Amino acid sequence: MKPLTIPARMIIAGLAIAGVAAYFLSSSPAAGDQAATIEIDASKKFQTMRGWEATLDLPDNEKAGLLLEAGDAIFDKAADDLGINRLRLEIRSGAESRARSWDRYQRGELTYKEWRPYRYATENDNSDPNVIDWSGFDFSEIDQMIEQQVEPMRARLAARGEKLFVNLCYVAFTKQITNGRYIHGDPEEYAEFILATSLHIREKYGFDPDSWEVILEPDNVPDWTPRLVGRAIVATERRLAQHGFKANFVAPSTASTAKAIGYIDAIAGVKGAMDHVSELSYHRYHKATAANVNAIARKGEKFGKPTSMLELWFGRADSRVLFEDLTVGNASAFQGRTLFGHFDVNRTETGAISVNYRKEVAENRQVFKYVHDKAVRIEAHAAQKSATPVAFINPDGAMIVAIRTSGPMQLTFAGLKPGDYEISYASGKQIVSTARHLTVGDDGKGEATMPAAGVMTIAGVVPHAANRK
Known part of the structure; x- marks a missing residue:
C-alpha cells in the first residue's frame, strides 16, 4: 500500500480555498474527521450499464x-x-x-x-x-x-x-x-x-x-x-x-x-x-x-x-x-x-x-465520466453510514470506485484490483483532479483523503486504453 502524495500546485488551481487543497495533500485525517473502510468484492456482480x-x-x-x-x-x-x-x-x-x-x-x-x-x-x-x-x-x-x-x-x-x-x-x-x-x-x-x-x-x-x-x-x-x-x-x-x-x-x-x-x-x-x-x-x-x-x-x-x-x-x-x-x-x-x-x-x-x-x-x-457503457457493477460496502460506495468493472477491465461522503473523511480501500488509479473528487460544483496516481499492490489496499462532503472517484488506469480523460 502506498500513501497518496500530491503536488499542492496541481490541486490549488482547482480549489477556491487553499486550505482545502492542503488538507487533501495529507494522508492522515485531521482531529474530529471521520474514517471509512471500503471493501470491494469483484466476484459479486450486479447490473450491466x-x-x-x-x-x-x-x-x-x-x-x-x-x-x-x-x-x-x-x-x-x-x-x-x-x-x-x-x-x-x-x-x-x-x-x-x-x-x-x-x-x-x-x-x-x-x-x-x-x-x-x-x-x-x-x-x-x-x-x-x-x-x-x-x-x-x-x-x-x-x-x-x-x-x-x-x-x-x-x-x-x-x-x-x-x-x-x-x-x-x-x-x-x-x-x-x-x-x-x-x-x-x-x-x-x-x-x-x-x-x-x-x-x-x-x-x-x-x-x-x-x-x-x-x-x-x-x-x-x-x-x-x-x-x-x-x-x-x-x-x-x-x-x-x-x-x-x-x-x-x-x-x-x-x-x-x-x-x-x-x-x-x-x-x-x-x-x-x-x-x-x-x-x-x-x-x-x-x-x-x-x-x-x-x-x-x-x-x-x-x-x-x-x-x-x-x-x-x-x-x-x-x-x-x-x-x-x-x-x-x-x-x-x-x-x-x-x-x-x-x-x-x-x-x-x-x-x-x-x-x-x-x-x-x-x-x-x-x-x-468514468463508468462506461456495458460496465458491470460489483459489490462495494462500507460499514460506516457516512460513506456510500459504488463500484464497477469497465469493459476494458478498469476498476472504478466512487464514494459519496457526508463530510471530510479518510478512506481506506480493500479489494482493489492491482495497478494504477487516478483520483478525483467533486464537492458541490467544484471538481478537483489529483496530479499523481494511487498505485495498488497485490494486497489490493489503498488510501485517500476526501477533504469535503461530495463524491470521490478512484479510477483504474488501463495502459493504451481509450479512457475518458
Missing part, C-alpha cells in the same frame, strides 16, 4: 438561441467530460396530423400558447392502420431535434470509438388537448405511428432507434391503462419486426415510482409483451422511497430485465439519488436532466459564452 441518458429539449424562451449558439461547447463537454452517451428522442403524438403546427410555430404564425394544444392532438392519416399515408405525418419537430442535437452527439461519440444510444420515446399528454382527437389508444394505430416514425428516422438519417420507450408517464395520461401499455408493445413489435427492426421496449416510465410496480405486473399479464421489454423504467416524482425503488429491482430480477431511472429533473437527481438508484434499484440507466439542462450557459460582459455545470451535475459526473 446501458447508458447515462439526457432528454433532447429546447426551452421555449429567450435562452433557446443562446443554447444553440453554445451548442458545440455543450456537446463537447457532454460527450467528452460529462459522459452522456444516451439520448431520449421524443416524438409527440401530434406528429400524426396535417396541421403543420410545428412549422407554423417556428415561423411565428402561432404563439407558444396557441401551439401547445396542437402538440398531442391527432388526425388519422387514413382509416387503415396497416397502410401508411405519409402525407398524414409531420416529422419537422423531431427532424430539428435530430439535426440540432442527435447528430452532433453521434459524431462526438463516434470520434471516441463509441456509439450513441438513442431511445425513441412516445409522448402524449392528452389532457392538454383542447380541440381535436386522440387515436393512439388503439394499439394498431399506435403501432402504425411508431413504425412510421422509425422508418422516417432510418430512411432520412440512416440509423435505427436502440430502444422504444412505449409512452412517457402513462399514469399522467387518462387514455392509457397499464394493460394498454402491454397491448401496444405486442402490436408494435409485430409491425416493427416486419420491417427488420429489433424491438427493445422501455416501460412503464411512470411518474410515480410506486405505480411502476403495478404497471410492470400488468404488462407481464399481456401475452408476449414482456418478451420484448428490454428495460423496466421508472421516474421519481412521487413516492420515490427506497422501498419502492428496491421493489422495482426485485421485479427486474423476477422477469430477468434490467431497470432504469429515466427522469428526475430540476436539479433533484443529485448524487444521493444516483447512488440509491444504482445500488438499491440496480438501475442500468439514469437520467437527471435534459441535455442542455446540465449546463449553466451565460453571456459574459465581454460577449463570450460561459458553459458550466449546474449544481448537482459535478458530483454525478464523478460516476458518469
